[in-house]
Amino acid sequence: MSRFALSVSVVALWAGLHTPALAQPYMAAPEVIGAAGGETISGVVFEDLDRNGRHDRREPGVEGVRVSNGRDWVITNAAGQYEIAVRPDMNLTFVQPSGWQAPVDHRNVPQFSYIHKPGGTGYSMRFGGLPDTGPAPEAVNFPIIRRPAEAHAFSCAVVGDSQTYSNQEVSWFRDGVVQDLAAMDLTDQDCALYVGDVVGDDLGLLDRLLEVGSVVGAPQWLVHGNHDFDFDAQSDADSADSWRRIYGPNYFAFEMGDVLFVALDNVVYPCGPEDYASGHDFCAPDARPTYNGRVTEDQLVWLEGLIESTPSDMLIVLSHHIPFVSFVDSTSDKHQTDNLDRIHDLVSGHQALSLSGHTHSTENHAPGQVFDGWTENTGTGPLPFRHIVAGAASGAWYAGDLNVDGNPMSLQRMGAPNGVVMLDFDGVDYAERYVGARIDETRGQWVGVSTPSLRAWYDAIMAWRAEDRDARNPVPPLSINDLPDPNILTLEELADGVWVTANVWMGSSETQLSGQIANGPALSFERTQSGAGEAPRIGADWADPFAVQRQLSVARYAMQSRSGDERAQGVFQWQGRQTGPAAPQPQNSVADRNMHLWRAMLPADLGLGVHAITVTSTDRNGLEFEDTIIVEVREARPQPTFRTELWAD
Template sequence: MTTSFIRWPAARIAAATLLVGSGPAFADFGYVANIDVQGKAENAETVAGVVFHDLSRDGVMQDDEPGVAGVMVTNGREVTTTGQDGTYALPVYDNMTVSVVEPAAWDVPTDENGVPQFFYHHLPDGTPEALRYGGLAPTGPLPEAINFPMIRTGATDSFDCVMMGDTQPYSNTEIGHVRDATLDTILGEDLSEAECIVMLGDVMGDDLSLLPRFMSLFSVAGLPQYYVHGNHDFDFDATTDEHSADSWRQIYGPNYYAFEIGQATFIALDNVVYPCGPEDDGPGGRDACADPTETVYNGRVTDRQMEWLAGILDNTPEDRLIVMLHHIPFVSFIDSNTGRHQTDNLAEIHEMLAGRPAISFSGHTHTFEYLDAGEWYRGWEEQVGVTRLPFPHVIGGAPSGNWYFGDLGFDGTPLSFARGGTPPGFMMVRFDGNEPTVEFRAAGQPADRQMALAFNTPGFRDWFTTIMNWTERRDDEEAESVSEMPPVTVNDLPDTRLMTPEDVAGTVWLTANVWNGGRGTEVFAQIGDGPRMPMERTQAANGEDVLAGAEWADPFSVPRQMTVGRYAWQSTEGDPRAQGFELWQGSDFGPATPQSAQSWMVADQSPHLWRMEMPADLPMGTHVIRVTAIQPDGREFTDHITFEMREERPFPYWDDTLWQDASN
């Protein structure tokens, strides 16, 4: 990378150490400034200004600072490019955000937290209704000029980006969980070639007052923070979709925008329509949008954004990689039969991107799903009108896992295995030219830990069926009274790593939950020095429906989800709200007997689970299986699991029969 200026990776060196003065600790981002807003223009019909090379690095356009030609500028609807002198002009309308698309080889300034400053909101009278988190303050008359500063940094073809789905803290306690698990793990990564952090929506858990603290925490990574607007980031008290992101815009910035790095153009959409209306009616739960008694959201890209997206693409060379960033997935495995949780106008978006290199990143489902080109699931055609995918669609997992549910792990943060069996974590995405490579990172785990191994035994299936049936009755609001005490707990689960001939005769599968596995992943198992045997993906992603239940569950994560001891935490002198635990807008879980997760949160289905039936002729004794996962780009990851073959299952508890005479 050739440059005479400090670029983001170099700035990390300064950011790695917090500078403590009389004020709060902060990271040194090297180029901190605002945009240059000049004068007032009453009744203006055109917004105009200059994109300029900020040689003085103060954000204010000086006479000797030249304009930058060929840069995209937008009002959120129309898109234009700057002339040779850096000037632009666009039509004016109320409630618009004027922004610049940061070009490759240039950097826009950031604020002290690393939030890029490339936009100006125009809403003269402010949000027209009172919102609990403030909405957008009145901006007054349009400025005479909105000038966008940037500095030349030099081109780069290869870079990394940290990406993640739903961090979704509902409280300051849960912000601490993000800090202690995900952020600490990110800071252990080699970020020397990283250029960005991308949060794929549900950055917050309904409480936007937590957002400033959150942005301050992630500033320690020393990377620009690009956030996507999600369905837990909007103003729940907004009465129209047009103003449902106003508090977000005031605190963070635009709810949709674009920027370039290297040979990639990143396009961040807001595909959460709230409240949705009759125009969103359709299958898969969208009928709630047409019900005047319901106030819900739907996954759709609005007409204004679609016009804007077309303008961005019209001004983007067709060989550049298009990186779509959005919260609600375009499509998903876990919600393949649910319309509201996928994107209505995906077929039109696919058509707009036809022939271009592209990849989609989203969050929302609290699962990690690498849906490769060519894959499809049965519900997609009915729900959003597509079948086989033309390019990869990645749902990026969640630092919150299954909403911070579960007992505390080694680092004192909730285990929170997600619905597909993925642990809390994030992605490291490598961009080489217009080729992306996606790697998953489990929070608090070594970078090379990419799978979880277990055995699906008859004993596991019986245990799972027993407790899941009880869980579903407990969760059914219309069910008759159900015992508060679960029929079994994880203590009743027979040791799945100890098998008998009877177990094997009843079918035992070795399972490998390869968290980043997809259509092109090959998985093999080797017992001792025996031959390498292929494992089969439980979901072929060839148009079939989701397979769920005991046979398809992940026996590694499920036991951790089905007995949660935190329910029973009580104290005699503690805070009343510290009894049991809280999630989701203060909803309390306990104090009660240890319970399972809610039935819909359990990993009884997964698009990245491989299995192999265990041989019936294994000799008695102790064995080791090594499992290797090979990704399409040649990366290999290996893990192992030890198990026993015994003629019969031994007594599991303390055996005092030989001690009875002595005690007497």
């Protein structure tokens, strides 16, 4: 059973989240005038009273709007006018100001930019790159409209790594996360923020995915990820060209209420001399082209100017694909962000929040957290503000067996389900919660039992998994059918050590755990990772028993038919790679470590019989999840399968 409770303050926040939506979506585009080819571009940010996207004489300009060429900033005057230098390759953007709303296109993608790149990409690209944009226009006018009422309370769905490699996976995204979001009554007063890897290498899927996501009702703002770039780009300056043509800028900012959202592109591809000189050997001149997590100098200058013009009482939300810091990749110099100390310095003096994706794990790092490897790889120590890794809408890459809805049960690298982070804002305050795809919102944790027999089962499969794939027996040593029921305990197992565990999907160092054995003692839970500078603890003792049971024996790999369709056999993932048909296999990602796992040792003298154990987690905002599991203590395990010997005659 599961129960969901909210503190009074969080209930009040939720009740005030939504203001009435506009009767019709505001659809328009920037007005581009002439082709002057000058050294500057001018224009006006104006109130589009008739909503046609064209600046008419009676439509007033909007003062105080920030406009950028991707490095420099200007602010519109009393008439809404601006003038800014032309750069040879630039995103001309404006910052949607609080109280105002940028138009959207038919995909519910905000229209707040003009892309300028004379000559275009200049060479053939798989997904088309950028065409020749020609000389700089004489003027670009940006239309906006007033919000019906300035909402200081709103929600934002943070979508990590939808990462669809195929149209089949776009459909799974549609029938999972999008289905949930569409039921949340989000409006144009809310936002959907994708934190990168929106697609999986195939930018030809992006339009369909955005059309599917448009049914959610909130404007879709996208961060550029390492599976969203042009792999045939010859330089980082070209790597987002197809993205810019299909979606828009690869870095930008917008305001809502008391919040400034900043979208950074911290994926440098192909990484090169600057990255190699800073110690990244995978960026050596003779290495295969790959990416590095870094914010470029142009963006840092852009970010500095943006923050200088941001009031100190606004919350700054830094959105980027590669985490600034990560628990699951804490020792990696590729999957975390260089020059992080400089970024932290830039936002010093402001309330701030970091949002990212990339790792396919949910991580909620409270201020003060630090793990081994962060300082060496990012230049930072204990965190000055909260950093959230938003997990993945694709989970562990659409792996796992199919659930009741026909979607893969894609548990992530630390065992949380695929899904989205919901942020509920009230002024500069916010409450974070994780919503598992097609899972009741009242559920926010897995509760399991870690027994000696489960840990031995885990070790045997993981040892086989580590063997040479070409030399090992193709059949794993054990499957889920070989695992004794973890909720049936013997006295011997209790003496050897049995833990009740809670994998709290959005758990942080502020989360409190409690447990109670019915008619028995209270349980004392400890977090398996304190976040005090230690390295990740890896192995059976630190794994989530609930998740690994589902990850280590996936029957879907065995699917086959006589249809003659090769692509209907086994499982196709990643870039079309086939696994199977084969015996049930462990999936590629297994929850062998965890920063949001708590455990409590069961008493060795727990009496024979049946016991109900209730586990409750409470987060920093008072959000509470409660689950009850039932365990049996027996002198010996009963035979699990049908007793055929009774029917031998």
